[in-house]
Amino acid sequence: MTLAQLILLASAAADGAVKIAALLERCIRENRDPTPAEVAEVKARQASAEIRWADLAPKEVNP
């Protein structure tokens, strides 16, 4: 793994953490539930990650 890859991974992780913190902070400050758009955005990212994870499933080998 190169230094650039490490930086990319750290950047992605930090981006995720910031988004979580921002989402929570906003909802708490405004004392409201997440909007449908926010929920949809989170679910879209989840679906995308699940598709990529499924694509990496081990290949079944038939003897």
Next chain:
Amino acid sequence: MAEFTTPGSDYVTTLLAGIGSAAAGLTGLIIAVNSLLRRVGSNNADAQPTTVARVPSKAPAAVFAPTIVALIASLAVFGGVSCNATPTTKILALREAYTATLNTAVYARQQGLIDDAQYHTIEQRRIIAAGMLDGLEASLNTRLPPTPGQIVAAADAVAAFGEAINP
């Protein structure tokens, strides 16, 4: 930017959220450092005293990925469950944690850090966590909304999912 004309509940809520975020960051940092030290310690234990210590090519990622998982999971789970948020917000925060953990698993798998056996273990934990999150969300609009205990149980499932990436 919000204005706090009176030191009422808004101020207290925001203050608590700030403290929670700081504590979550500190908790994640402690977990990350512990994870790092544990890995470094195990590497040192394997080293032969008569040979020059060499770092395997996969070592940085093997140390780094679980550290990131611990950081993200602890931050999101702590922030999502402990702060004064609505159940919908807590569940969405847990879903973010789940997605962040899954993205890390994808990255680790692409880097060859997760073999087939571990993939199946992670997949089992992922299915449990995803199922609990979906169950919580489905119960939001029913006459029996999710209890705090059920939300904590889902947070535990998400944390267990993250831990599966760090065998």
